[in-house]
Amino acid sequence: MDSRTGEGLVAGDDGQRYRFTPEDWAQRGEPAIGLKVDFESNGDRALSVFPMPEVAGTRHVLAPPPPREPVNDRNKLVAALLAFFLGPLALHRFYTGRTGSAIVMLVLSMTVVGMLLTWPWALIDMIRYLMMSDREFAARYPRKD
Template sequence: MRGQVLGVDRHSGDGQIAGDDGRRYRFRPEDWSDRHQPAIGALVDFEAASDRALSIYRLPVPANDAIPLLADRPAPRKRRSKFIAALLALFLGALGAHRFYTDRTLSGVLVLALSCTVIGLLITVPWAWIDTARLLGLDHGEFDRRYN
Protein backbone atom coordinates (compact mmCIF):
# COMPACT_ATOMS: atom_id res chain seq x y z
CA MET A 1 0.00 0.00 0.00
CA ARG A 2 1.09 3.56 -0.51
CA GLY A 3 0.80 6.46 1.90
CA GLN A 4 2.39 9.54 3.37
CA VAL A 5 4.22 10.04 6.64
CA LEU A 6 2.15 12.26 8.93
CA GLY A 7 4.56 12.57 11.82
CA VAL A 8 7.54 11.07 13.61
CA ASP A 9 8.43 11.36 17.29
CA ARG A 10 12.04 12.60 17.51
CA HIS A 11 12.80 10.76 20.72
CA SER A 12 11.20 7.35 20.23
CA GLY A 13 11.18 7.22 16.41
CA ASP A 14 7.53 6.11 16.44
CA GLY A 15 5.36 7.61 13.73
CA GLN A 16 2.14 7.59 11.77
CA ILE A 17 1.34 7.11 8.10
CA ALA A 18 -1.83 8.08 6.24
CA GLY A 19 -2.58 5.21 3.87
CA ASP A 20 -4.22 5.55 0.46
CA ASP A 21 -7.20 3.71 1.93
CA GLY A 22 -7.92 6.65 4.26
CA ARG A 23 -6.75 4.84 7.40
CA ARG A 24 -3.83 5.74 9.65
CA TYR A 25 -1.08 3.28 10.44
CA ARG A 26 1.50 3.52 13.20
CA PHE A 27 5.09 2.40 12.87
CA ARG A 28 8.15 1.89 15.04
CA PRO A 29 11.78 2.52 14.03
CA GLU A 30 12.32 -1.20 13.33
CA ASP A 31 9.48 -1.12 10.76
CA TRP A 32 11.38 1.40 8.65
CA SER A 33 13.33 -0.48 5.95
CA ASP A 34 14.63 2.43 3.88
CA ARG A 35 18.14 3.85 4.22
CA HIS A 36 16.70 7.37 4.57
CA GLN A 37 15.13 8.36 7.88
CA PRO A 38 11.36 8.97 8.00
CA ALA A 39 10.35 12.55 7.29
CA ILE A 40 7.00 14.29 7.52
CA GLY A 41 5.34 14.42 4.10
CA ALA A 42 7.47 11.61 2.62
CA LEU A 43 5.60 9.34 0.23
CA VAL A 44 6.06 5.70 1.21
CA ASP A 45 5.19 2.17 0.25
CA PHE A 46 4.44 -0.27 3.08
CA GLU A 47 2.71 -3.46 4.12
CA ALA A 48 -0.36 -3.01 6.28
CA ALA A 49 -1.01 -5.34 9.20
CA SER A 50 -4.12 -4.23 11.18
CA ASP A 51 -3.10 -0.73 12.36
CA ARG A 52 0.65 -1.18 11.80
CA ALA A 53 2.80 -0.24 8.82
CA LEU A 54 5.59 -2.75 8.16
CA SER A 55 8.49 -2.91 5.68
CA ILE A 56 8.28 0.81 4.93
CA TYR A 57 10.19 2.18 1.95
CA ARG A 58 10.35 5.75 0.77
CA LEU A 59 9.08 6.28 -2.79
CA PRO A 60 11.35 8.13 -5.21
CA VAL A 61 9.75 11.37 -6.35
CA PRO A 62 11.09 12.86 -9.59
CA ALA A 63 11.54 16.63 -9.36
CA ASN A 64 9.32 17.31 -12.38
CA ASP A 65 6.33 15.32 -11.03
CA ALA A 66 3.73 17.35 -9.21
CA ILE A 67 2.57 15.08 -6.39
CA PRO A 68 0.46 17.06 -3.93
CA LEU A 69 1.68 16.51 -0.38
CA LEU A 70 -0.46 17.13 2.67
CA ALA A 71 1.72 20.11 3.57
CA ASP A 72 1.32 21.56 0.05
CA ARG A 73 -2.46 21.71 0.16
CA PRO A 74 -3.71 25.26 0.36
CA ALA A 75 -5.27 26.29 3.62
CA PRO A 76 -9.00 26.81 3.44
CA ARG A 77 -9.76 30.42 2.59
CA LYS A 78 -11.78 32.57 4.89
CA ARG A 79 -15.07 33.81 3.49
CA ARG A 80 -15.41 37.46 4.38
CA SER A 81 -18.77 39.13 4.70
CA LYS A 82 -19.46 42.44 3.03
CA PHE A 83 -21.77 43.47 5.88
CA ILE A 84 -19.26 42.63 8.62
CA ALA A 85 -16.63 44.65 6.76
CA ALA A 86 -19.05 47.59 6.50
CA LEU A 87 -19.96 47.37 10.22
CA LEU A 88 -16.29 47.29 11.15
CA ALA A 89 -15.68 50.32 8.94
CA LEU A 90 -18.59 52.18 10.52
CA PHE A 91 -17.82 51.47 14.18
CA LEU A 92 -14.07 50.72 14.25
CA GLY A 93 -13.00 52.22 10.95
CA ALA A 94 -10.91 54.95 12.58
CA LEU A 95 -8.71 52.12 13.90
CA GLY A 96 -8.57 50.38 10.52
CA ALA A 97 -10.41 47.24 11.69
CA HIS A 98 -12.17 46.78 8.34
CA ARG A 99 -8.85 47.00 6.53
CA PHE A 100 -7.34 44.24 8.68
CA TYR A 101 -10.51 42.16 8.19
CA THR A 102 -10.21 42.39 4.39
CA ASP A 103 -6.46 41.59 4.47
CA ARG A 104 -5.43 45.15 3.61
CA THR A 105 -2.87 45.07 6.42
CA LEU A 106 -0.57 47.83 5.20
CA SER A 107 -3.36 50.38 4.86
CA GLY A 108 -4.78 49.13 8.20
CA VAL A 109 -1.49 49.91 9.88
CA LEU A 110 -1.45 53.33 8.20
CA VAL A 111 -4.98 54.13 9.45
CA LEU A 112 -4.10 52.90 12.93
CA ALA A 113 -0.95 55.03 13.02
CA LEU A 114 -2.82 58.10 11.81
CA SER A 115 -5.48 57.59 14.49
CA CYS A 116 -2.91 58.11 17.24
CA THR A 117 -3.18 61.88 16.78
CA VAL A 118 -6.15 64.25 16.85
CA ILE A 119 -5.35 65.52 13.36
CA GLY A 120 -5.10 61.92 12.19
CA LEU A 121 -8.55 61.18 13.60
CA LEU A 122 -9.92 64.09 11.56
CA ILE A 123 -8.66 62.21 8.50
CA THR A 124 -9.46 58.59 9.44
CA VAL A 125 -13.04 59.07 10.68
CA PRO A 126 -14.34 60.49 7.35
CA TRP A 127 -12.15 57.98 5.53
CA ALA A 128 -13.92 55.17 7.44
CA TRP A 129 -17.36 56.61 6.58
CA ILE A 130 -16.40 56.72 2.91
CA ASP A 131 -15.15 53.12 3.14
CA THR A 132 -18.46 52.10 4.77
CA ALA A 133 -20.43 53.59 1.90
CA ARG A 134 -18.04 52.10 -0.67
CA LEU A 135 -18.30 48.62 0.87
CA LEU A 136 -22.10 48.77 1.03
CA GLY A 137 -22.21 49.98 -2.57
CA LEU A 138 -20.29 46.97 -3.91
CA ASP A 139 -22.40 44.11 -5.17
CA HIS A 140 -21.63 40.72 -3.64
CA GLY A 141 -19.82 39.43 -6.72
CA GLU A 142 -17.46 42.40 -6.81
CA PHE A 143 -16.83 42.13 -3.06
CA ASP A 144 -16.00 38.42 -3.43
CA ARG A 145 -13.67 39.13 -6.35
CA ARG A 146 -11.75 41.76 -4.40
CA TYR A 147 -11.70 40.38 -0.87
CA ASN A 148 -12.38 36.63 -0.98
Protein backbone atom coordinates (compact mmCIF):
# COMPACT_ATOMS: atom_id res chain seq x y z
CA MET A 1 0.00 0.00 0.00
CA ASP A 2 1.07 3.54 -0.66
CA SER A 3 1.62 5.15 2.74
CA ARG A 4 0.73 8.60 1.34
CA THR A 5 -2.62 7.79 -0.29
CA GLY A 6 -3.51 4.58 1.53
CA GLU A 7 -4.32 2.91 -1.79
CA GLY A 8 -3.02 -0.49 -2.79
CA LEU A 9 -3.05 -2.82 -5.79
CA VAL A 10 -4.00 -6.47 -6.01
CA ALA A 11 -3.55 -8.80 -8.99
CA GLY A 12 -6.49 -11.02 -9.95
CA ASP A 13 -6.74 -14.41 -11.63
CA ASP A 14 -7.44 -12.57 -14.88
CA GLY A 15 -4.01 -10.89 -14.80
CA GLN A 16 -5.51 -7.45 -14.19
CA ARG A 17 -4.67 -5.18 -11.27
CA TYR A 18 -7.36 -3.78 -9.03
CA ARG A 19 -7.12 -0.76 -6.73
CA PHE A 20 -8.26 -0.89 -3.12
CA THR A 21 -8.37 1.53 -0.20
CA PRO A 22 -7.92 0.91 3.53
CA GLU A 23 -11.73 0.72 3.82
CA ASP A 24 -11.69 -2.26 1.42
CA TRP A 25 -9.18 -4.16 3.59
CA ALA A 26 -11.34 -6.53 5.63
CA GLN A 27 -8.74 -7.52 8.21
CA ARG A 28 -6.93 -5.92 11.13
CA GLY A 29 -3.46 -4.62 10.39
CA GLU A 30 -2.00 -3.73 7.03
CA PRO A 31 -1.61 -5.89 3.93
CA ALA A 32 1.83 -7.05 2.86
CA ILE A 33 3.29 -7.47 -0.62
CA GLY A 34 3.08 -11.07 -1.79
CA LEU A 35 0.20 -11.93 0.57
CA LYS A 36 -2.41 -14.18 -1.05
CA VAL A 37 -5.82 -12.55 -0.84
CA ASP A 38 -9.40 -12.94 -1.99
CA PHE A 39 -11.66 -10.07 -3.05
CA GLU A 40 -14.70 -9.05 -5.03
CA SER A 41 -14.13 -6.89 -8.08
CA ASN A 42 -16.16 -3.94 -9.30
CA GLY A 43 -14.64 -2.40 -12.44
CA ASP A 44 -11.02 -1.65 -11.57
CA ARG A 45 -11.70 -1.76 -7.80
CA ALA A 46 -11.12 -4.62 -5.39
CA LEU A 47 -13.73 -4.73 -2.61
CA SER A 48 -13.71 -6.74 0.63
CA VAL A 49 -10.05 -7.69 0.33
CA PHE A 50 -9.00 -10.24 2.94
CA PRO A 51 -5.99 -12.54 3.35
CA MET A 52 -6.32 -16.17 2.42
CA PRO A 53 -4.88 -18.97 4.51
CA GLU A 54 -1.87 -20.59 2.86
CA VAL A 55 -3.76 -23.11 0.72
CA ALA A 56 -2.79 -24.44 -2.69
CA GLY A 57 -4.81 -22.95 -5.51
CA THR A 58 -5.21 -19.38 -4.23
CA ARG A 59 -4.14 -17.05 -6.97
CA HIS A 60 -4.86 -13.47 -5.88
CA VAL A 61 -1.65 -11.78 -4.81
CA LEU A 62 -1.08 -8.25 -3.62
CA ALA A 63 0.83 -6.55 -6.39
CA PRO A 64 3.92 -4.46 -5.69
CA PRO A 65 3.43 -0.74 -6.20
CA PRO A 66 4.23 0.56 -9.67
CA PRO A 67 7.84 1.69 -10.09
CA ARG A 68 8.55 5.33 -9.38
CA GLU A 69 9.50 7.59 -12.23
CA PRO A 70 13.19 8.51 -12.23
CA VAL A 71 13.76 12.06 -11.01
CA ASN A 72 16.15 14.24 -12.95
CA ASP A 73 17.15 17.88 -12.80
CA ARG A 74 18.89 17.72 -16.18
CA ASN A 75 17.53 18.14 -19.68
CA LYS A 76 18.64 15.94 -22.57
CA LEU A 77 18.27 18.78 -25.09
CA VAL A 78 20.60 21.00 -23.05
CA ALA A 79 23.12 18.13 -22.86
CA ALA A 80 22.88 17.59 -26.63
CA LEU A 81 23.39 21.29 -27.38
CA LEU A 82 26.41 21.44 -25.07
CA ALA A 83 27.86 18.38 -26.82
CA PHE A 84 27.29 19.88 -30.27
CA PHE A 85 28.59 23.40 -29.67
CA LEU A 86 31.19 22.86 -26.93
CA GLY A 87 31.97 19.16 -27.31
CA PRO A 88 35.75 19.13 -26.76
CA LEU A 89 35.34 21.20 -23.59
CA ALA A 90 33.29 18.29 -22.19
CA LEU A 91 30.68 20.56 -20.61
CA HIS A 92 27.97 18.08 -21.57
CA ARG A 93 29.75 15.39 -19.57
CA PHE A 94 30.11 17.65 -16.54
CA TYR A 95 26.43 18.56 -16.96
CA THR A 96 25.33 14.91 -16.89
CA GLY A 97 27.51 14.10 -13.89
CA ARG A 98 30.16 12.12 -15.76
CA THR A 99 33.06 14.05 -14.22
CA GLY A 100 35.75 11.42 -14.73
CA SER A 101 35.25 11.07 -18.47
CA ALA A 102 34.76 14.86 -18.72
CA ILE A 103 38.23 15.44 -17.28
CA VAL A 104 39.73 12.86 -19.66
CA MET A 105 37.98 14.51 -22.59
CA LEU A 106 39.14 17.97 -21.52
CA VAL A 107 42.77 16.85 -21.15
CA LEU A 108 42.67 15.11 -24.56
CA SER A 109 41.31 18.31 -26.13
CA MET A 110 44.52 20.14 -25.27
CA THR A 111 46.32 18.44 -28.17
CA VAL A 112 45.54 18.44 -31.89
CA VAL A 113 45.30 14.65 -31.97
CA GLY A 114 43.08 14.72 -28.89
CA MET A 115 40.82 17.28 -30.56
CA LEU A 116 40.39 14.86 -33.47
CA LEU A 117 39.15 12.28 -30.94
CA THR A 118 36.94 14.47 -28.77
CA TRP A 119 34.85 16.04 -31.57
CA PRO A 120 33.48 12.67 -32.79
CA TRP A 121 33.12 11.54 -29.17
CA ALA A 122 31.00 14.62 -28.42
CA LEU A 123 28.90 14.14 -31.57
CA ILE A 124 28.22 10.53 -30.64
CA ASP A 125 27.19 11.68 -27.15
CA MET A 126 24.87 14.27 -28.72
CA ILE A 127 23.19 11.64 -30.91
CA ARG A 128 22.81 9.28 -27.94
CA TYR A 129 21.16 11.98 -25.83
CA LEU A 130 18.72 12.85 -28.60
CA MET A 131 17.80 9.22 -29.26
CA MET A 132 17.13 8.41 -25.60
CA SER A 133 13.64 8.73 -24.21
CA ASP A 134 13.22 11.26 -21.42
CA ARG A 135 12.67 8.40 -18.99
CA GLU A 136 15.86 6.60 -20.05
CA PHE A 137 17.84 9.86 -19.85
CA ALA A 138 16.51 10.49 -16.33
CA ALA A 139 17.37 6.93 -15.27
CA ARG A 140 20.87 7.04 -16.77
CA TYR A 141 21.73 10.52 -15.45
CA PRO A 142 19.82 10.75 -12.14
CA ARG A 143 19.69 13.79 -9.93
CA LYS A 144 22.50 13.90 -7.39
CA ASP A 145 21.12 14.70 -3.95
